[in-house]
Amino acid sequence: MDFVIIIFLCLAILLYFLLGGADFGAGIIELFTSQKNRSKTRKTMNQAIGPVWEANHMWLIITIVILFVAFPKIYTTMSVYLHIPLAIMLIGIIARGTAFVFRHYDAVKDQMQEVYNKIFIYSSFITPLFLGIIAGSVLSGKIDTQATDFVSAYVYSWLNWFSIAVGLFTVTLCGFLAAIYLIGESKADEDKKRFIKKAEFMNVGAVIFGAMVFTAAYFEDVPLMTWVFQNDVALLAVILASLSLVLLWYLLLKGKTKVLRILAGFQVTMILVAISYAHFPNFIRLKNGDTISLYETMAPIKTVESLGWALVLGSFLILPFLGYLFYKFQQKEE
Amino acid sequence: MDDFLAARSQMALSLGFHIIYACIGMVMPFFMAVSHYKWLRTKNEVYRDITKAWSKGVAIFFATGAVSGTMLSFELGLLWPKFMEHAGPIFGMPFSLEGTAFFIEAIALGFFLYGWNKLNKWFHWFTGVVVGVSGLASGILVVAANAWMNSPAGFDFVNGEYLNIDPIAAMFNKAWFSQALHMCLAAFTATGFAVAGVHALMILRKQNADFHYKAFKIAVTFATVCAVLQPISGDISAKDVAKRQPAKLAAMEALYETQKPAPLLIGGVVNEKDKTVKYALEIPGALSFLAYGDFKSEVKGLDKIPADEHPPVAVTHYAFQIMVGIGSLLVLISLIYFALLLRKKSILDRRWVLKLFVLAIPLGYIALEAGWVVTEVGRQPWIIYGVMRTRDAVTPMPGIAWSFYLFSVIYASLNVIVIFLLYRQIKMVPTLYSQPAVSTQAKAN
Numbered sequence: 001m002d003f004v005i006i007i008f009l010c011l012a013i014l015l016y017f018l019l020g021g022a023d024f025g026a027g028i029i030e031l032f033t034s035q036k037n038r039s040k041t042r043k044t045m046n047q048a049i050g051p052v053w054e055a056n057h058m059w060l061i062i063t064i065v066i067l068f069v070a071f072p073k074i075y076t077t078m079s080v081y082l083h084i085p086l087a088i089m090l091i092g093i094i095a096r097g098t099a100f101v102f103r104h105y106d107a108v109k110d111q112m113q114e115v116y117n118k119i120f121i122y123s124s125f126i127t128p129l130f131l132g133i134i135a136g137s138v139l140s141g142k143i144d145t146q147a148t149d150f151v152s153a154y155v156y157s158w159l160n161w162f163s164i165a166v167g168l169f170t171v172t173l174c175g176f177l178a179a180i181y182l183i184g185e186s187k188a189d190e191d192k193k194r195f196i197k198k199a200e201f202m203n204v205g206a207v208i209f210g211a212m213v214f215t216a217a218y219f220e221d222v223p224l225m226t227w228v229f230q231n232d233v234a235l236l237a238v239i240l241a242s243l244s245l246v247l248l249w250y251l252l253l254k255g256k257t258k259v260l261r262i263l264a265g266f267q268v269t270m271i272l273v274a275i276s277y278a279h280f281p282n283f284i285r286l287k288n289g290d291t292i293s294l295y296e297t298m299a300p301i302k303t304v305e306s307l308g309w310a311l312v313l314g315s316f317l318i319l320p321f322l323g324y325l326f327y328k329f330q331q332k333e334e
Numbered sequence: 335m336d337d338f339l340a341a342r343s344q345m346a347l348s349l350g351f352h353i354i355y356a357c358i359g360m361v362m363p364f365f366m367a368v369s370h371y372k373w374l375r376t377k378n379e380v381y382r383d384i385t386k387a388w389s390k391g392v393a394i395f396f397a398t399g400a401v402s403g404t405m406l407s408f409e410l411g412l413l414w415p416k417f418m419e420h421a422g423p424i425f426g427m428p429f430s431l432e433g434t435a436f437f438i439e440a441i442a443l444g445f446f447l448y449g450w451n452k453l454n455k456w457f458h459w460f461t462g463v464v465v466g467v468s469g470l471a472s473g474i475l476v477v478a479a480n481a482w483m484n485s486p487a488g489f490d491f492v493n494g495e496y497l498n499i500d501p502i503a504a505m506f507n508k509a510w511f512s513q514a515l516h517m518c519l520a521a522f523t524a525t526g527f528a529v530a531g532v533h534a535l536m537i538l539r540k541q542n543a544d545f546h547y548k549a550f551k552i553a554v555t556f557a558t559v560c561a562v563l564q565p566i567s568g569d570i571s572a573k574d575v576a577k578r579q580p581a582k583l584a585a586m587e588a589l590y591e592t593q594k595p596a597p598l599l600i601g602g603v604v605n606e607k608d609k610t611v612k613y614a615l616e617i618p619g620a621l622s623f624l625a626y627g628d629f630k631s632e633v634k635g636l637d638k639i640p641a642d643e644h645p646p647v648a649v650t651h652y653a654f655q656i657m658v659g660i661g662s663l664l665v666l667i668s669l670i671y672f673a674l675l676l677r678k679k680s681i682l683d684r685r686w687v688l689k690l691f692v693l694a695i696p697l698g699y700i701a702l703e704a705g706w707v708v709t710e711v712g713r714q715p716w717i718i719y720g721v722m723r724t725r726d727a728v729t730p731m732p733g734i735a736w737s738f739y740l741f742s743v744i745y746a747s748l749n750v751i752v753i754f755l756l757y758r759q760i761k762m763v764p765t766l767y768s769q770p771a772v773s774t775q776a777k778a779n
């Protein structure tokens with residue numbers, strides 16, 4: 001059962017990144033859309049993510065439940081030393097989720113809509129930024145469990161160049177995923193073109209911030225280069241991601257949009273694999289050089305077994321229903 | 335404000351907020367499904383409109399409930415890391431099942447809200463039912479996890495270590511059934527009265543009376559039936575608490591001295607320093623009866639419990655009084671309503687009854703919050719009853735007060751916006767649902 005829960009954990013993180021990420025990205029796209037096109041973007045977006053966004057959000061809950069039930073040490077270490085970015089991310093989640101629903105269900109459409117929109121787009125930016133910062137901090141080796149003063153224990157653990165670079169990289173990846181997703185959802189050619197432009201813009205951003213992640217890793221002593229380039233699987237993932245990126249650009253420029261989603265999802269998956277594979281099963285790097293690994297901190301066997309069964313049975317109930325939801329609302333209205 | 339108090343306040347605030355939103359999100363889908371069923375069966379368009387109007391409320395409350403629930407799953411670690419480190423693997427089972435239930439609820443809600451005219455009509459109706467059932471299941475599971483804190487089970491605590499963990503035994507702890515039953519009935523009662531009250535108000539204002547009367551009837555049926563059943567569940571809970579947590583029962587009744595037989599105190603002013611209660615109405619032997627089903631039984635008072643294990647007596651006692659008082663009042667309103675039904679009198683002719691329902695709008699939620707205070711404050715100073723003290727579980731991070739202030743502002747603003755949104759929804763009923771307005775009088779004649 002060890003493997004089952006680890007696979008589910010990885011899958012939940014990946015799916016939150018892909019689906020939740022596209023969801024955050026939709027807000028990021030809106031943020032980077034000129035005022036005059038915003039309402040069109042918003043309309044496409046509401047239709048595309050309206051039915052599925054609550055479900056997308058659930059992958060985060062699954063991730064967190066797996067962590068605190070099966071890997072309590074990881075969950076509590078993150079909770080204590082990354083308290084501040086976690087709290088900011090939570091504020092983002094609260095603001096974003098409620099603003100999205102409020103603007104959709106307010107019975108009167110007036111200037112309040114602008115308030116909801118503002119809250120929605122800024123929190124769509126802040127949430128993945130801090131999500132990325134948290135992910136970066138886990139790998140950064142800045143978490144200092146021996147620190148005695150507030151700043152080193154609770155601020156420098158996440159406020160460093162590497163974490164911030166990962167945060168910005170996450171934001172652009174989310175924007176990229178969303179743009180690709182929305183290309184497929186838009187009906188008018190003009191909308192399609194606009195989202196293609198956005199996808200290109202976000203992709204360039206991702207490459208720039210991706211480079212920043214590596215540069216920061218070099219200066220902050222994060223062995224990212226070793227993980228990515230001295231491990232066969234990780235190296236293969238990078239090569240595949242690069243090849244698919246070339247293909248993706250070719251298709252984008254040709255205006256062929258059919259397989260874009262698969263390619264974009266594939267790329268993001270490969271990036272996650274490349275960064276985390278060599279590090280696995282270690283999860284948190286601490287400042288004193290220790291690591292907290294998934295295996296060492298796993299809960300007692302009975303807990304792991306019952307969680308494993310709950311996840312397997314749960315997914316039998318969830319996945320067909322979820323698949324049908326995506327299928328049903330993908331069909332374009334005539 | 336010290337960090338411990340701030341952490342407790344923030345947790346209380348978050349839970350207090352979440353409980354209301356989660357309960358509405360859990361109960362309203364059932365109302366919605368009934369009205370939807372009536373629309374499919376009778377083809378009366380008013381029922382379709384009610385379903386649509388309620389579904390918007392459900393969407394707003396579900397989203398608010400979901401984000402505040404997410405917040406809580408993180409706050410358990412952010413505020414009580416030492417608790418979660420040990421408790422996570424033991425009481426995590428209901429949470430992992432709840433994840434599934436909540437996920438299904440979110441998917442079903444997507445189908446329901448966006449499925450009008452897109453899905454087979456009965457499948458569409460079914461997704462609404464799934465929202466309700468899975469929501470109720472999540473509620474029960476979360477309460478089961480809380481019940482574990484009151485009645486720890488499924489592990490052996492030996493020399494500070496948590497051994498022989500059995501998550502299934504932890505989930506089916508001794509308190510789960512009585513707590514879940516009490517909470518579910520409370521959710522239906524509170525939400526039923528609130529919804530019925532809002533529609534009663536609109537009937538009194540003579541706006542779309544037919545729409546509001548039909549909606550009122552659905553909500554009031556759930557509310558009154560559950561309100562009448564609640565005292566039975568309360569009795570089960572009281573007997574359960576007497577057995578498991580004598581300190582909580584003693585605090586609920588401000589029983590400072592062990593007595594045989596013990597009287598039931600109604601109201602009263604508690605003086606925690608002198609350990610006395612003044613001005614209370616005493617019913618001899620009634621507490622013995624409530625706790626053990628026998629008027630002569632001995633009830634353990636706080637004198638038999640070490641002083642450092644006493645819960646805050648005044649808060650627990652007052653909260654208990656409020657809960658029971660309001661509960662009785664709601665039973666009374668329900669009985670009045672049943673009496674009118676039996677005599678086949680239209681409630682529309684009796685404006686004072688409608689006014690009673692309007693008064694009851696917030697009451698159920700006040701009782702619900704009070705009941706939750708009894709459960710949680712009555713458990714103090716323990717976070718895991720008899721095993722871990724709350725003080726030992728708090729995060730080492732200083733400055734929690736700031737976090738508490740920040741989240742207070744956020745929750746307060748959310749409340750304001752949600753009330754504002756609901757106000758606008760209700761106000762727009764005549765515009766959004768262009769039914770010919772049937773006046774109250776015309777209907778009643």
